[in-house]
Amino acid sequence: MHTEAIDPPGIIWQRVSPKYVTVRLVEWALANLITVLLLSLPLVFVLLKVWKWPPLWLAIAVPSAALVLALWRLVLIPRQVRAIGYAERDEDLLIRTGIFFQRTMAVPYGRMQYVDIGVGPVERGLGLCTLKLHTASPGTRAHIPGLPAAEGARLREQLAARGEARLAGL
């Protein structure tokens, strides 16, 4: 993965598992297909002449717009997954996400209050997990999704050990 302009220079990013794409695909399917189907219902009713309103063009335009948006998001998923990266530095953990809306976050080990591992049903099937870091600030939404379970456990232990060594007060 090439580094972007807002990434600190000289960072070698660890990538998350490519299998995480599957998790995102399932999430995408659940969210978007249902939306598109629901939005298509008026079209069906209009075609069956049950409803007089909305006009046909509107009944077609709304679900197709939703479909195009959904397909656009679908195309982006692999790139978005490739854009997730993390790097363990000496004093903090860097996490980056996003292509269009990029975010690079630094969480100092001394500020981590606890580290969570979450596993969803799809992730469990693929042997993945999501690591969540918590500081005293609710603004720290530091998640690393799509980690292989072993790597997740290693990272958690590593972070916990480093955090304990450097834990500062609030």
Next chain:
Amino acid sequence: MTAEGPRPEPEAPTTAPDAPSTGPDAPGTAPGVPAAPLYAGPAGTVDGEWLRVHPASPFVRGWVALAAIGFFVGRDVFERALQGRPILEDQFAGRAPWLLAAGGIMLLIAVLGFILTWYFTKYQVSGGYVRVNTGFIFRQQRQARLDRVQAIDIVQPLLARIFGLAELKFEVADAGESAVRLAYLSMDDARQLRATILARAAGVAVDPSRPDGPAPEAPEYPVLAVPPSRLIGSLLLSEQSVFVVLGGAASVVLSAVTDNRSFYFYLIPAALGLAASYWNLFNKGYNFTAAISPDGIRLRYGLLDTQAQTLPPGRIQALKVAQPPLWRALGWYRIQVNVAGYGGVENAAEGSARTTLLPVGRLQDVMAILALVLPDPGTPDPAAVFGAGLHGLDSDGGFVTTPRRVRLLAPLGWRRNGFAATDTALLIRSGRWWRELVLVPHQRTQSMALHQGPLARRFKVADLVLHTTVGPVSPRLQQAGVEQAVALFDAQSARARLARKRQTTEQWLAQVAPDIPPGDGGQVMPGPVVEPQPLVGPAETPVPTQKGQQHG
């Protein structure tokens, strides 16, 4: 009304993070309650004893319910008497004794509930912890680590004030959102207990013969006061007033255009709401004074309900100085802060009052408060740097602003949006019209993130967000040039790391020797510069409280 009183505490006991340590050093926390003296104030008692709150407190808390019952019964009787009807209908008259008896029993149960609630509410200060037991059906114990005390308030609602009682409320970083409350103590006891808690939290060397004895109250020196006239002026010129005027004008125009008067009727609730809000701000901001003591910043305010807040040194996570456009001509500013624990408050009005460090003040007041919050400004010329942060443009005061190429995105703000870093804090300023200066001490930086959207990428800029605890201040550096933003991201990480290393203990006296000028009572500016003395070793590092949770 339940026997628990009208204001039951939130249920979940919040002892979780420290749970393992309760065992050995907390005798008497089990349901088998040790014999406690029936009532004794903290003053002059051996510490470590379990004490009770003032016996009148359940009635002060439950007076609303009693008053309501009295009001409804009284009104009914009065109305009937006025209409010449018998007080009881005929068919009830025969049962009157029974009804009276039933009412009496209800009242008795309520009073008994009050007494039981009082009897089972006990507190103790010992061994670095404050413990509070409440409830007699559902018992709960809260404990709070003293060195984690973030702020301590003495609150006096009107009725409690009449009886000379006060509620003590303290925020602890461990316990997340919940404050530990003690309602009510007599005013002297409350002050004494506050002094004891603060002394323990500060790490004051205690008398070895009586390690748990009460501590003397720390002296304090007034720094500033807000006269009522200025408070009223600030309310009249606040942002809210602008909307009131606009809304009023809009409704007049609308009624003229549509020739419809009836909708004035709908404005009545809005007007009532506004009046309540103005009253609230006035009531909370009245007689605002700030003082400094070795225990921290003392704020006192309130017209009917008074409150005295103490913010120990170094507990302020982030600070914002704001100046709405209408205040500019008068040179007024407002200061709000983030303090851990102040975020999760029950009602918004109370929260906004507690997070206000200065409701309205002039430039010298702002500088005085900044000097209190940041005893070491970390720059040789603080007046110039902070002044530039408050009303400067471009690069004066050493600020780095949004590059000129972004003036299309921020036509007004680009000369003002900027940051400056001193040795102890990061300053972020923004807003040509709504001027804002946000200050985050390096020690308090939690985590941070760079953000860049597609448009920002075209203009080669990025935003830097500093994460802080819940509160009115959300530090965000807008539209900094990418090179500067990335450089700041790195530099800020390094500065925060250094600051964390220098902060070796939570006990602030052990860390910084407070430098208070001798008390001449007058307009004392706080001591010029207190150099934080890094004291040594890893041995001083506080035991991490969240150890148990660390492994998720």
